Amino acid sequence: MNLAVLGLVLCLLTPQASLSADIGTVNFQFDSDQLDTQGEAQVAEIAERLKAVNSYKPTVVVGYTDAVGTSGYNQSLGQRRADTVANALRTAGVPVDRIGKTESRGKNDLLIQVASAERQNRRVTVKLADILGACQSYRNISLSESAAGQELQDDLRARLSEAVIYYDRFASNGANGPAFQMAGAAKQDCGQAVGYVNDSVRKIEYAKKCFCNSARLQTALGN
Numbered sequence: 001m002n003l004a005v006l007g008l009v010l011c012l013l014t015p016q017a018s019l020s021a022d023i024g025t026v027n028f029q030f031d032s033d034q035l036d037t038q039g040e041a042q043v044a045e046i047a048e049r050l051k052a053v054n055s056y057k058p059t060v061v062v063g064y065t066d067a068v069g070t071s072g073y074n075q076s077l078g079q080r081r082a083d084t085v086a087n088a089l090r091t092a093g094v095p096v097d098r099i100g101k102t103e104s105r106g107k108n109d110l111l112i113q114v115a116s117a118e119r120q121n122r123r124v125t126v127k128l129a130d131i132l133g134a135c136q137s138y139r140n141i142s143l144s145e146s147a148a149g150q151e152l153q154d155d156l157r158a159r160l161s162e163a164v165i166y167y168d169r170f171a172s173n174g175a176n177g178p179a180f181q182m183a184g185a186a187k188q189d190c191g192q193a194v195g196y197v198n199d200s201v202r203k204i205e206y207a208k209k210c211f212c213n214s215a216r217l218q219t220a221l222g223n
Helices: 003-012 037-052 071-091 150-173 178-195 201-220
Strands: 021-027 059-064 102-106 123-128
Touching: 021 037, 037 071, 059 071, 071 102, 071 123, 150 178, 150 201, 178 201
Parallel strands: 059 102
Antiparallel strands: 021 123, 059 123
């Protein structure tokens, strides 16, 4: 296994410090994927929170149902609810790039363990994706100064090249989402690592940062 791959593996195995950040919850009427008055107010609050949060992390919007009905029907209903909230957030002015994936858990993960209709179970949650879970901290990567050499340099150049390609692509499209920001971070740190001589302590420090931000970029890209 080469050093860059080793660094990435170690990065990916780092325990997560915390779960995704909760932004808010939207509730729904029975068998409905449309916002009622309370739901509209909840979306408005979530939108303001998202616009106030300075984070590169996109949202994860997850739809749920209560326990009434079949699993297949509820899976579809949960997805429609998630899509409704995602669209409402865009309409409320949340940048398109901040709205990440939508998904459904159907009638799984009930908040209230009852078989009857329960509004608290009919919900959509909005969280920030835990992109940092791809690499909690570059400091946890075990890479010593003795690792510096041509193989490390080649791996760093490859990661720098990838980051530059994505950065330029997003910049030309006017995108300013999580992937663009992580491409910029990887471009910066990998470039710094490449520039330092092999016997430099700073080269190893920035090589670790390069590995971490490369992993975060891949997560932001959905890989």
